[in-house]
Amino acid sequence: MPETVNGIAFFLLAFATIGGAVMMLSTxxxxxxxxWLLETMLxxxxxxxxxxxEFLALVQVLVYAGAVSVLVLFTIMLTxxxxxxxxxxxxxxxxxxxxxxxxxxxMLVAISRAQLPAAKLPEAPPTVADFGRVLFTQWAVPFExxxxxxxVALVGAVWWSGGDRR
Amino acid sequence: MTIGAPAGAAQFMALSAVLFSLGLYGALSRKNAVMVLMSLxxxxxxxxxxxxxxxxxxDPAAMTGQFFAVFxxxxxxxxxxxxxxxxxxxxxxxxxxxxxxxxxxxG
Numbered sequence: 190m191p192e193t194v195n196g197i198a199f200f201l202l203a204f205a206t207i208g209g210a211v212m213m214l215s216t217x218x219x220x221x222x223x224x225w226l227l228e229t230m231l232x233x234x235x236x237x238x239x240x241x242x243e244f245l246a247l248v249q250v251l252v253y254a255g256a257v258s259v260l261v262l263f264t265i266m267l268t269x270x271x272x273x274x275x276x277x278x279x280x281x282x283x284x285x286x287x288x289x290x291x292x293x294x295x296m297l298v299a300i301s302r303a304q305l306p307a308a309k310l311p312e313a314p315p316t317v318a319d320f321g322r323v324l325f326t327q328w329a330v331p332f333e334x335x336x337x338x339x340x341v342a343l344v345g346a347v348w349w350s351g352g353d354r355r
Numbered sequence: 356m357t358i359g360a361p362a363g364a365a366q367f368m369a370l371s372a373v374l375f376s377l378g379l380y381g382a383l384s385r386k387n388a389v390m391v392l393m394s395l396x397x398x399x400x401x402x403x404x405x406x407x408x409x410x411x412x413x414d415p416a417a418m419t420g421q422f423f424a425v426f427x428x429x430x431x432x433x434x435x436x437x438x439x440x441x442x443x444x445x446x447x448x449x450x451x452x453x454x455x456x457x458x459x460x461x462g
Contacts, residue, residue, distance in 0.1 A: 193361035282384020293376030342433030346440035
């Protein structure tokens with residue numbers, strides 16, 4: 190397994206990811222922003238493929254590109270009374286921009302100085318079968334807790350967003 | 356770095372730092388509750404990317420970061436579901452999703 194990944198594919202996917210995020214934040218239409226978020230999530234799934242994480246790429250497409258963006262689009266649809274409400278005034282938010290730029294700059298400086306531990310690279314990347322085996326043996330208890338968390342969260346979501354009957 | 360050079364852990368970490376900063380900016384500056392939740396998803400995405408890339412470049416056989424990313428996806432899916440349910444509940448009471456309308460606790 191090589192020490193690096195293909196630079197051209199990385200550059201294209203990174204451009205798609207960051208470009209999608211920038212477009213999501215710069216567009217004034219909330220519906221367009223939801224679709225740019227979808228594009229960012231799909232590009233991230235491509236990055237997972239590049240990192241030999243096939244199962245995560247699939248989960249990313251199913252959960253984020255599928256479920257989350259449909260959920261976001263439905264909420265936008267249910268909370269807009271007129272089509273014109275989707276277009277919002279320009280909100281630069283200079284304070285937030287300064288804070289985020291400071292944070293990002295600090296992180297980039299820290300990354301440029303970071304020393305990673307020596308890599309232990311096997312001959313071939315682990316497959317989805319290896320992933321499943323370890324998930325259901327070593328990580329079985331966290332997995333069950335995660336499914337319980339999802340169940341409780343979804344029951345709570347239905348309870349909160351339920352109709353006016355109660 | 357030059358464009359198209361082979362990418363290692365530092366490039367992936369820089370990408371996810373930029374993504375996280377963009378999400379942070381969106382979460383701090385937007386006035387629509389749905390846009391804030393979408394920015395939170397962007398930040399969660401950056402964290403997952405960091406986990407997956409570090410496990411790929413440091414210890415791919417153990418796959419620890421991939422499992423962490425799966426659990427982090429579970430938590431952020433639960434979070435977006437609950438968050439959007441709350442937005443719908445607030446919309447039913449106030450007929451708006453603007454954050455300025457939710458200031459009952461303002462001193």
